[in-house]
Amino acid sequence: MASGLFGISLSGLSAAQANLSTTSQNIANVNTAGYHRETTNQVNSAPQWTSSGVVGSGVEVASVTRAYSSFLENQVTSSQTQLSSYQTYNQYATQLNSLLGDQNSALSSSLSDFNSNLQNVANDPTSTVARQTLISSGNALVGQFQAVSSGLNSIQQGVNQQVQTIASQVTSYAKSIAALNVQITAAQASNSSNANTLMDQRDELVSQLNQLVNVNVVNQSGSGYNVYIGNGQSLVAGSQANSMSTVENPSDPSQLLPAITVGNSQATLTSAQITGGQLGGLLAFTDQMLNPTQAGLGNVANTLVTQINSQSVQGFDLSGTQGTAFFNIGQGPQPIVASTGNTGTGVFTLSLTDSSQVANESGSYTLSFNGTNYSLSDGTTSYSNSTISGLNSSLTSAGLGFNVNMITGAMQSGDSYTITPSALKNVIPGLSVAITNPSQIAAAGPGITSAYNGSTAGVNIVASGALPSSANPPLTLTYNASGTITAVDSASPQNSYGPFTYTSGNPLSFDGVSVTITGAPANNDTFTLSSNPGVSAGNGDNSNVLMMADANNLNTLKTAFNQMVAQNATLTNSATTNQETFQTLTNQATQAQQSFSGVNLDTEAANLIQYQQAYQAAAKSLQVASTLFNSILTAIQ
Numbered sequence: 001m002a003s004g005l006f007g008i009s010l011s012g013l014s015a016a017q018a019n020l021s022t023t024s025q026n027i028a029n030v031n032t033a034g035y036h037r038e039t040t041n042q043v044n045s046a047p048q049w050t051s052s053g054v055v056g057s058g059v060e061v062a063s064v065t066r067a068y069s070s071f072l073e074n075q076v077t078s079s080q081t082q083l084s085s086y087q088t089y090n091q092y093a094t095q096l097n098s099l100l101g102d103q104n105s106a107l108s109s110s111l112s113d114f115n116s117n118l119q120n121v122a123n124d125p126t127s128t129v130a131r132q133t134l135i136s137s138g139n140a141l142v143g144q145f146q147a148v149s150s151g152l153n154s155i156q157q158g159v160n161q162q163v164q165t166i167a168s169q170v171t172s173y174a175k176s177i178a179a180l181n182v183q184i185t186a187a188q189a190s191n192s193s194n195a196n197t198l199m200d201q202r203d204e205l206v207s208q209l210n211q212l213v214n215v216n217v218v219n220q221s222g223s224g225y226n227v228y229i230g231n232g233q234s235l236v237a238g239s240q241a242n243s244m245s246t247v248e249n250p251s252d253p254s255q256l257l258p259a260i261t262v263g264n265s266q267a268t269l270t271s272a273q274i275t276g277g278q279l280g281g282l283l284a285f286t287d288q289m290l291n292p293t294q295a296g297l298g299n300v301a302n303t304l305v306t307q308i309n310s311q312s313v314q315g316f317d318l319s320g321t322q323g324t325a326f327f328n329i330g331q332g333p334q335p336i337v338a339s340t341g342n343t344g345t346g347v348f349t350l351s352l353t354d355s356s357q358v359a360n361e362s363g364s365y366t367l368s369f370n371g372t373n374y375s376l377s378d379g380t381t382s383y384s385n386s387t388i389s390g391l392n393s394s395l396t397s398a399g400l401g402f403n404v405n406m407i408t409g410a411m412q413s414g415d416s417y418t419i420t421p422s423a424l425k426n427v428i429p430g431l432s433v434a435i436t437n438p439s440q441i442a443a444a445g446p447g448i449t450s451a452y453n454g455s456t457a458g459v460n461i462v463a464s465g466a467l468p469s470s471a472n473p474p475l476t477l478t479y480n481a482s483g484t485i486t487a488v489d490s491a492s493p494q495n496s497y498g499p500f501t502y503t504s505g506n507p508l509s510f511d512g513v514s515v516t517i518t519g520a521p522a523n524n525d526t527f528t529l530s531s532n533p534g535v536s537a538g539n540g541d542n543s544n545v546l547m548m549a550d551a552n553n554l555n556t557l558k559t560a561f562n563q564m565v566a567q568n569a570t571l572t573n574s575a576t577t578n579q580e581t582f583q584t585l586t587n588q589a590t591q592a593q594q595s596f597s598g599v600n601l602d603t604e605a606a607n608l609i610q611y612q613q614a615y616q617a618a619a620k621s622l623q624v625a626s627t628l629f630n631s632i633l634t635a636i637q
Contacts, residue, residue, distance in 0.1 A: 004048065004055060005625040011058030012618030015042050018061045019611040023604050030599040034204025036066040037599050038196060066196050067597040073203070075589040077210045081276035083582040084211040088162075088281030090575040092155060096289055097572040099151040100565045107148065108558050110141040111304075118549035121443055122542040126318065131438030138326065138433040145301050149428040152294050153254075159282050159290065160246075160256045166212050166279050167244040167258050170235070173209040174227065177202055178241035181224025213258075214276030230273035233260045251422050255286065289571055291422075296564040298335075298424030299352045300557050301431060305329055306349035307553055315442030315544030323442025323544070330430030333423045336404075339416045344369075345409030348417060350424065352402050352560075364420040367404055371413030376404065410509035445543030474528050477515065481523035 022040045029035040041064070045057040117134040124130050180202040187195035202225065206217055209227070215235065216228045223238035235242055242262050249255040258269045258279060271283035309325040317323055335350045348367070366377050375382055402421050435441060477487045484499035487510060497510040507516045517527065 004057065005628070006622065008056065008058035009618055009622035009625055011045060011060065012621060013615060015040075015059045015061055016611050016615035016618055018064075020608065020615065022064055023607045023611060026599045027601065027604050027608075030601060032200075034200050034207065035599070036068050036196075036200055036203075036597045038064050038066055040064050064193065064196065066199065068199075069593070069596050072589070072593040072596055076586070076593045077207055079582055079586040079589045080207070081210045081214045081280075083579065083586045084278050085214075085276045085281035085284065086575055086579040086582055088278040089285045090572070090579050092159065092282070092285045093289055093568070093572040093575045095155055095158075096152070096293060097568050099148065099155070100293070100568055107141075107144045107561060110137070110144040111554060111558055111561075113137045114141045115549055115554045118545055121441060122545045122549055125443040125540050125542040125545065128438050131441050131443075134441060135433055135435060135438060138435075142327075142431050142433060145297070145428050145431060148297055149294070149425075152290065152297070156254060156286075156290060156294075159286060160254075163256050163258060163279065163282055164246050166282075167246050170209065170212055170229075170244040170279075171241075173205050173212070174235050174241040174243070177205050177209070177225060177227060177236050178239050180205070181236070182239045184224055185222065210277060212277045213274055213279040229260060230267070230269045233267055233269075234262055235260065252291075252425075255291075257283075289568055293564060293568060294425040295422060296352060296560065298427045299350070300561050300564075302329075302335060302424055302427045303349055303351055303560075304553075304557055305427065305431070306347070307550075308548055310347050310349075311544060311548045312442045316444040316541075317442050318439040320444075324440065325434050326441075326548075328430065328432045328434045330427045333420060333426055335420055335423045335427070337418045337420075339418070342412070342415040342417075344412035344415045346406055346411040346415065346417075347409050349405050350402055350419060350421065351405060352421065352424070364418050366416055367419055368416040369411040369413060374411070376419070441545070443545040444541035477527040477529070479521040479523065479525045479527075485517070487529075 019040045019042075022038050026037050041062045042059050043062045045060050047054045048057050049055075114134075114137045117130070117137045120130045121127070121134050180198055184195055184198045184202065186192075187198055206215070206225065206227070209215060213229060216232075218226045218228070220226050220238065225236060226234065226238065227236035229235045229244075233242075235244075242260055244258055244260050245266075246256040247259045247266070247268055249257050258274065259266050260269060269283075271280070271287045274280045274283055305327045309327055312323045312326045315323040336348050346369075364378075366379075368375055368377070402419075404419060475487050475489055477485050479485050479502065480499070483502050485502050485508065486499045487497040487508075489496070498508075500508045500510075502517070502521070504518050504520070509515075515527070515529070
């Protein structure tokens with residue numbers, strides 16, 4: 001019996017010592033990131049059978065386990081990955097919002113100044129001072145566009161650098177997790193006490209990885225964690241780790257996208273696949289704010305430049321020479337490019353109706369004309385529309401996010417243009433004022449005057465372009481009650497154009513001339529187009545610069561820019577709100593997880609006293625056993 005008592009006492013000492021060691025381990029790691037509170041699990045030793053019955057044989061330490069709840073851990077990682085995403089999104093959104101906020105009034109003011117100086121030239125078209133001031137205000141406007149564009153490019157570079165850094169960190173974490181999988185599997189197979197420490201390290205790496213990019217983790221029995229990213233691409237599979245790198249965005253080589261390499265294949269990851277972590281925040285910011293803002297700013301600049309240039313080349317300067325483009329445009333890939341085989345004179349501008357929809361497109365569209373209908377195709381889907389029949393008409397298709405507007409000239413059958421909405425950002429870097437000599441400003445009208453006869457009230461006519469050389473005397477347009485208009489050269493009646501179907505406000509284009517008639521003409525009403533005799537060197541005509549200083553065009557550009565600023569402010573506020581929301585959720589989830597898995601010093605202090613007393617009691621039991629054994633030996637002697 002003394003032998004049994006010794007054994008029981010020793011097992012009690014051993015169990016108490018194990019509990020004391022575990023408690024001390026918990027206290028020592030109270031501030032260790034990723035540490036899970038450990039517990040010593042004791043079981044009753046197998047009893048002994050004696051002639052007097054069953055006698056206990058003490059206690060055994062079965063294992064030391066971690067306080068781990070997969071549900072609580074998933075709650076923390078899920079909220080943490082979204083918090084990291086919105087923190088990163090909000091960081092860059094705030095930068096972009098501040099940039100546009102600083103430039104909003106400056107760019108709007110520069111647009112207003114430029115338009116005012118166009119009007120000043122119109123008020124005094126022969127004034128060299130007014131013309132020079134217009135050139136200066138044009139340079140100031142270009143400077144404002146480029147200041148915003150440069151700021152956006154700096155933000156883009158910052159995003160690219162962070163994407164590269166994250167890709168490198170993800171690869172490093174993946175390799176470490178794969179290595180720990182091997183070590184944990186070996187430790188568990190040998191019942192090593194180091195397994196808990198290794199699992200804590202692995203879980204902490206997964207937590208840090210999840211803050212970079214949202215991942216799915218599957219605990220595969222016998223091989224450890226399998227970690228998946230994106231649409232199920234494998235990042236870690238047991239002992240094997242794949243790598244993440246960066247590739248150029250096919251729609252914009254200046255932007256970098258993450259890509260994961262699995263074996264011999266590489267998969268590019270987008271914001272549709274990466275929805276959490278810092279990387280998800282970067283991709284979402286780029287798609288929702290940066291790209292649309294760059295495209296939207298380019299849209300404003302491109303619209304301005306196209307409108308001013310297309311009107312400038314129709315006028316005449318102080319020397320009586322045909323006007324040239326007022327602005328130079330960027331040399332990079334352009335949003336609208338005419339095919340080399342075109343025979344028409346159509347000039348188009350691209351205007352965005354939804355910059356967020358087209359800013360991330362990598363493809364292009366082909367605008368073509370078959371002599372009757374206009375169509376737009378992306379190579380797979382064709383968007384047909386026959387409403388374009390002349391100037392200032394639009395080819396629109398639902399869901400595309402942009403309009404194509406004809407602003408001068410006309411397309412001929414077989415003409416085509418390539419439309420690339422994402423290339424709008426390329427307009428600004430090379431933007432400059434092309435005219436350096438004030439006398440080169442084409443303020444004089446395009447050489448057309450018009451008149452109509454008849455008794456119909458409310459009929460208005462606007463004409464632009466350059467009359468054909470044969471049109472001297474003038475061109476005469478005649479309206480027929482059947483709803484058509486025919487143009488005839490009064491000097492050479494055999495030179496006729498039409499008949500054209502008349503629609504009020506719908507431009508008619510022929511031989512370089514565009515005519516827009518509004519109202520309800522009467523049968524046989526005639527409209528006369530004749531050369532402007534006032535176009536000559538030093539002439540003070542201002543009709544062309546008046547058309548440049550179109551207040552409606554200016555207001556449209558200002559509205560487009562202000563809407564872009566407002567949209568970005570809304571997205572920034574939303575990101576701030578989401579960050580605050582997920583900060584609260586993460587705090588709550590972390591608190592719940594720590595309540596279950598974390599170390600409470602008060603509890604551990606109480607445990608120390610308990611296990612110390614258990615140790616002392618077991619020692620006392622051992623002392624009693626020793627005394628009894630000595631008494632037996634003494635009695636025998």
